[in-house]
Amino acid sequence: MRTPPCLLSLTLDSAVHNLSNITDLSPLPDHILIELFLRTLRTGKLTERVLKLFIATGKDEVFSLIQALNIQVTVTPVLPTSKLMSLSIKDDEIDIVIGALRPDLTSFMNEWRTIFSRFHLIIVKDPDLKEELKIPEGFNLDVYKKPDIDRVVGTSTSTIFSGYSCRYFGYLVSRKKYIISVDDDCYPAKDNKGILVDAVAQHITNLTTPATPFFFNTLYDPFTEGADFVRGYPFSLRSGVQCALSCGLWLNLADYDAPTQALKPEERNSRYVDAVLTVPARTLMPISGINIAFNREVIGPALLPSLRLGGEGKFRWETMEDIWSGMCVKVVCDHLGLGVKTGMPYVWRNDRGDAISSLRKEWEGVKLMEEVVPFFQSVRLSREATTTEDCVAEVANVVKEQLGSKDPMFARAAKAMVDWVKLWKSVGSSTSSPGA
Amino acid sequence: MNEPATAIEAAVAASPLHQLKDELDIVIPTIRNLDFLEMWRPFLQPYHLIIVQDGDPSKTIKVPNGFDYELYNRNDINRILGPKASCISFKDSACRCFGYMVSKKKYIFTIDDDCFVGKDPSGKAINALEQHIKNLLSPSTPFFFNTLYDPFAEGADFVRGYPFSLREGVSTAVSHGLWLNIPDYDAPTQLVKPLERNTRFVDAVLTIPKGTLFPMCGMNLAFDRQLIGPAMYFGLMGDGQPIGRYDDVWAGWCIKVICDHLGLGVKTGLPYIYHSKASNPFVNLRKEYKGIYWQEDIIPFFQQVVLPKDCTTVQKCYIELAKQVKEKLGKIDPYFDKLADAMVTWIQAWDGLNPTSASFSNGKIG
Numbered sequence: 170m171r172t173p174p175c176l177l178s179l180t181l182d183s184a185v186h187n188l189s190n191i192t193d194l195s196p197l198p199d200h201i202l203i204e205l206f207l208r209t210l211r212t213g214k215l216t217e218r219v220l221k222l223f224i225a226t227g228k229d230e231v232f233s234l235i236q237a238l239n240i241q242v243t244v245t246p247v248l249p250t251s252k253l254m255s256l257s258i259k260d261d262e263i264d265i266v267i268g269a270l271r272p273d274l275t276s277f278m279n280e281w282r283t284i285f286s287r288f289h290l291i292i293v294k295d296p297d298l299k300e301e302l303k304i305p306e307g308f309n310l311d312v313y314k315k316p317d318i319d320r321v322v323g324t325s326t327s328t329i330f331s332g333y334s335c336r337y338f339g340y341l342v343s344r345k346k347y348i349i350s351v352d353d354d355c356y357p358a359k360d361n362k363g364i365l366v367d368a369v370a371q372h373i374t375n376l377t378t379p380a381t382p383f384f385f386n387t388l389y390d391p392f393t394e395g396a397d398f399v400r401g402y403p404f405s406l407r408s409g410v411q412c413a414l415s416c417g418l419w420l421n422l423a424d425y426d427a428p429t430q431a432l433k434p435e436e437r438n439s440r441y442v443d444a445v446l447t448v449p450a451r452t453l454m455p456i457s458g459i460n461i462a463f464n465r466e467v468i469g470p471a472l473l474p475s476l477r478l479g480g481e482g483k484f485r486w487e488t489m490e491d492i493w494s495g496m497c498v499k500v501v502c503d504h505l506g507l508g509v510k511t512g513m514p515y516v517w518r519n520d521r522g523d524a525i526s527s528l529r530k531e532w533e534g535v536k537l538m539e540e541v542v543p544f545f546q547s548v549r550l551s552r553e554a555t556t557t558e559d560c561v562a563e564v565a566n567v568v569k570e571q572l573g574s575k576d577p578m579f580a581r582a583a584k585a586m587v588d589w590v591k592l593w594k595s596v597g598s599s600t601s602s603p604g605a
Numbered sequence: 606m607n608e609p610a611t612a613i614e615a616a617v618a619a620s621p622l623h624q625l626k627d628e629l630d631i632v633i634p635t636i637r638n639l640d641f642l643e644m645w646r647p648f649l650q651p652y653h654l655i656i657v658q659d660g661d662p663s664k665t666i667k668v669p670n671g672f673d674y675e676l677y678n679r680n681d682i683n684r685i686l687g688p689k690a691s692c693i694s695f696k697d698s699a700c701r702c703f704g705y706m707v708s709k710k711k712y713i714f715t716i717d718d719d720c721f722v723g724k725d726p727s728g729k730a731i732n733a734l735e736q737h738i739k740n741l742l743s744p745s746t747p748f749f750f751n752t753l754y755d756p757f758a759e760g761a762d763f764v765r766g767y768p769f770s771l772r773e774g775v776s777t778a779v780s781h782g783l784w785l786n787i788p789d790y791d792a793p794t795q796l797v798k799p800l801e802r803n804t805r806f807v808d809a810v811l812t813i814p815k816g817t818l819f820p821m822c823g824m825n826l827a828f829d830r831q832l833i834g835p836a837m838y839f840g841l842m843g844d845g846q847p848i849g850r851y852d853d854v855w856a857g858w859c860i861k862v863i864c865d866h867l868g869l870g871v872k873t874g875l876p877y878i879y880h881s882k883a884s885n886p887f888v889n890l891r892k893e894y895k896g897i898y899w900q901e902d903i904i905p906f907f908q909q910v911v912l913p914k915d916c917t918t919v920q921k922c923y924i925e926l927a928k929q930v931k932e933k934l935g936k937i938d939p940y941f942d943k944l945a946d947a948m949v950t951w952i953q954a955w956d957g958l959n960p961t962s963a964s965f966s967n968g969k970i971g
Contacts, residue, residue: 361726384817384904386820395803400850403901424752424764425762426766444805448750449817451816455764455765456766457766495766511752535769
């Protein structure tokens with residue numbers, strides 16, 4: 170016959186079951202306290218409140234158990250009542266990709282905690298960064314470092330992910346529908362009313378409401394609260410098209426080039442413009458990678474690391490990779506009938522680096538744009554290019570033909586674009602579908 | 606921000622420097638009275654007004670004391686233009702474009718008589734004219750979009766990636782302002798959202814990119830008459846016409862196509878005025894009804910218009926546009942035939958009243 174449970178055991182079981190009604194454990198003898206603690210752990214009922222109850226007894230055995238088992242009070246993420254609740258977007262449709270160009274991400278992650286903590290994060294360490302990354306606890310994340318990148322794409326290919334381009338690896342390995350990416354020197358901003366801007370919610374709102382590239386609405390985003398299409402806006406164009414890309418802005422240190430910032434070293438952007446607008450079709454603009462979000466399923470392969478300046482460095486003033494990638498994305502979106510929005514959300518960009526010392530390096534980037542802009546303005550894709558991959562391949566071809574001979578940098582960029590499409594097809598999720 | 610500024614608040618905000626005092630006319634169409642000017646006095650009194658009185662010419666419109674003005678009623682229009690007066694609308698605010706024609710100044714600011722002084726988020730009264738002047742006197746950037754909006758505004762600049770060769774910009778021909786409170790919605794939208802008020806103050810001016818059309822509103826508008834004046838014809842609307850409330854919208858499509866062709870800029874955004882009166886949506890629906898259908902054909906027409914290279918002046922562009930309107934839109938409705946003819950009459954009338962302006966250059970810098 171099976172031995173029936175003893176009275177003590179039954180009592181302990183009952184205590185565990187009624188933990189929520191217990192307010193004081195100090196009357197319990199030590200050995201029973203410890204047994205209760207262990208049983209609470211085994212049944213998975215150790216909450217912060219219960220832990221505090223045990224700690225309040227002041228018993229050394231309790232403390233040594235807590236230490237031995239490395240039990241820590243985890244910071245409960247404060248879930249904001251964000252607009253995401255009202256949209257039918259699940260948290261698991263979003264990846265936040267952060268390119269780590271600096272090792273200590275502690276303050277960055279902590280500042281973003283209330284906004285980021287409910288999402289999955291992909292942190293990609295710049296393969297050139299030697300120091301170990303410091304990342305605080307309490308996030309759901311995957312970290313990729315050089316060995317990981319080498320493993321996935323091979324050591325010869327992994328060089329394309331150097332510097333700011335490391336985030337593209339994150340895009341490549343993500344399996345989510347939406348990606349949001351901000352630079353690691355940006356913090357959440359406050360709007361005109363002093364309220365913290367939930368950049369993720371705003372980007373998602375931008376991506377999940379239609380864009381209107383074919384006719385300009387003078388009241389900006391017609392789908393936002395309190396606004397609409399104005400008189401004279403054709404009704405047939407009011408349903409809009411799918412938005413593939415959302416470009417945010419920056420308070421404090423704006424994304425100026427080195428000459429501009431060097432000329433106005435004290436200038437900081439303090440103008441909070443309360444608007445989102447669709448960038449009209451066939452209108453190009455410099456798309457900054459500092460604060461960006463996109464629909465990876467629709468436009469993923471078009472955000473790519475390809476143009477690398479000879480003197481590319483670890484400050485945004487010393488790169489053009491995002492500007493080049495952005496021109497490709499806009500051309501592809503225009504061709505596929507997809508929308509690109511610009512405006513909110515804002516992030517607060519911290520002061521970093523010295524414009525004057527970057528001036529020399531970035532001069533070549535500034536000169537390049539004189540060629541790059543007219544080139545992209547003239548690109549026309551063929552009717553047969555109906556997927557994003559096809560479009561990128563065609564752009565690469567035109568780059569090679571028309572710009573390749575002008576500067577070897579362009580020839581390399583064209584090749585990098587072709588390679589990227591191949592890489593995306595083999596490693597990336599191949600769910601890219603033709604535009605709406 | 607949900608109320609207009611008082612006269613005292615406007616007085617506080619007014620600066621003693623009244624730019625372009627002798628180079629700018631303010632054109633106001635009215636059928637009622639001009640009481641609203643009292644609110645604007647601190648900002649507008651130094652400027653010359655051209656009042657275009659619509660409706661019954663025997664009625665006397667009282668202009669507040671202290672304003673320097675000229676006033677034209679229907680009789681005056683008929684007298685001055687003779688048979689060409691047929692191109693000027695009657696019983697519709699489109700008649701305001703007569704004011705553009707008779708003006709002798711370089712710049713025009715036009716405003717509706719139900720528009721008051723707005724307030725910015727800090728509560729300060731907005732000097733709309735001052736902002737329009739700023740917009741017109743600084744360059745536009747239609748060839749490449751600047752993500753920080755107007756690069757010539759205080760505290761802003763061109764962003765990384767903006768080619769230096771495009772940073773000089775082009776001359777600004779039009780400054781299109783916006784409205785707080787009653788938004789400029791069409792009748793169907795008004796019927797669906799009768800209570801919606803525009804309370805969003807967007808602190809930006811931006812250039813509308815080349816190749817992009819927009820719905821222009823004549824409530825709060827300024828332009829360089831010498832650069833684009835002849836194209837600011839507000840069409841045939843109102844009495845005896847099948848359509849209304851499309852005057853400014855029509856002009857907006859025409860000027861944008863011509864500005865794009867001549868390399869001129871069009872800005873939109875600040876300044877805001879406070880629009881106080883909502884017109885009757887049922888009356889509006891009746892006026893707009895045909896326009897709502899026709900614009901589905903009109904928009905593609907304007908999007909595809911190509912003006913020949915030898916159209917180097919605004920008048921030549923406009924005559925060519927009139928020709929194409931007749932050819933391509935005439936088949937939608939005979940109204941467009943009449944409109945095309947009126948467009949030509951307008952240019953003839955304009956040139957008649959402004960003889961030295963018969964061949965304006967295209968206004969490009971340098």
